[in-house]
Amino acid sequence: MSLEILIDTVKNETEESEEKIQSSILNLIEKFGTNHFNDDDIQVNVSNLEILLCEKLHEAGLLNIVFQYHCHENAGDEETKNLSDKCSYCMKILHDGARDHEINRVYNFSRGHYDKIVSYISMKDEQKYFMPELQRNFENLKKDIDTIIPFLGAGVSIPLGLPNWENLLKNFYEYFPKEHLKEVYRDFIDEGDFFGALDYLMDKSQYISNEDQLKEEIIRIMATANYNLEDEKHNFFDFVELKSDYYITTNYDLAMERYLTLAGDYNSPICMDEIGSLRNMSTTGNSIIHLHGHINRKSAMIVTNRDYNKLYTKKGTMMQLSAILGTRPLLFLGFSFKDKFFVKMYEKLISILKTDHYIVLFNPELSEIKELNMKNVKVIGLNVTDGNHAKAIKTLINFLNQNN
Incomplete structure (x- = not known):
């Protein structure tokens, strides 16, 4: 039978x-x-x-x-x-x-x-979640798996109860004294100008008036992460299984560090101001580079337009990041090119990203796939109709690790 x-x-x-x-x-x-x-x-x-x-x-x-x-x-x-x-x-x-x-x-x-x-079960899951018209992208990603660097966005932390960028900023609506101020703030968010929104918040709010106060609020929100979640409901252990020597993230939280620690592979998180010398980078792998800082180094957290623009225009920093990445492809997880904030960030990074890259998207449209292909980003399209995004990504990572 x-x-x-x-x-x-x-x-x-x-x-x-x-x-x-x-x-x-x-x-x-x-x-x-x-x-x-x-x-x-x-x-x-x-x-x-x-x-x-x-x-x-x-x-x-x-x-x-x-x-x-x-x-x-x-x-x-x-x-x-x-x-x-x-x-x-x-x-x-x-x-x-x-x-x-x-x-x-x-x-x-x-x-x-x-x-x-x-x-057999892997095959059935792949048939369920993988977009067959993008099979070539799946196969190419599998071939590149040993050189891939995972790039983690806010979406990967949503299962832990943490907000994406848009919802993080929406937490601060109540800190404006007037409705018309909220409307302007909302416009910043809708335009994907998240750091512009934070600048406006500090300028107009009667509760958050400087960077330190803003960072404390963000740290408070990041501290609400639910790390008691069942393994099948998130993907951090799956990211560990990618066994990359580097992970890059724009997230302030330290979720990836936590799950690497549980897997016995922990290395200290690294902020951009700490990669001035490659000697600071671990030779044993699993280094996590936080482009925008993290909650355990409040001074390194980037929360203003000034610091954001400084980061991506500082030639030395970009050269150092380029030396780490070389010509290795990135695998974007937890991002969307519909997110204007991410598009702007990618356009700043593209000057040092000299190869094709990959992005995992749920239920992407053909027009989106074609547009991203023009930007040298190959879409890994996952059909998710049951709401189980975590299982779809598990299926992908299991596929990538087959015979590896």
């Missing part, structure tokens, strides 16, 4: 969705891998659907089952594949002599069956 037929059979018997059944199969192999597990493990760790799947997987020849038994008469231990066999010690038929034996059913996935199941 093929996996496809097995899933259809279980779907008809249980009325569960194909996605739920695939998820349950994946759950089983993630829980147990190729390790042995028994009925006690199943009772504690496995749902009713997964119990049924164990039965069906065994019938399909994809899950091995043996019976380990202890003979009370002769105090011997042995195993068999069939309870119709005789005990090797007392010679009684095992299913007839249950009182004379302690019998335990033991399961395991062979490495070949494990790989077959993972490969």
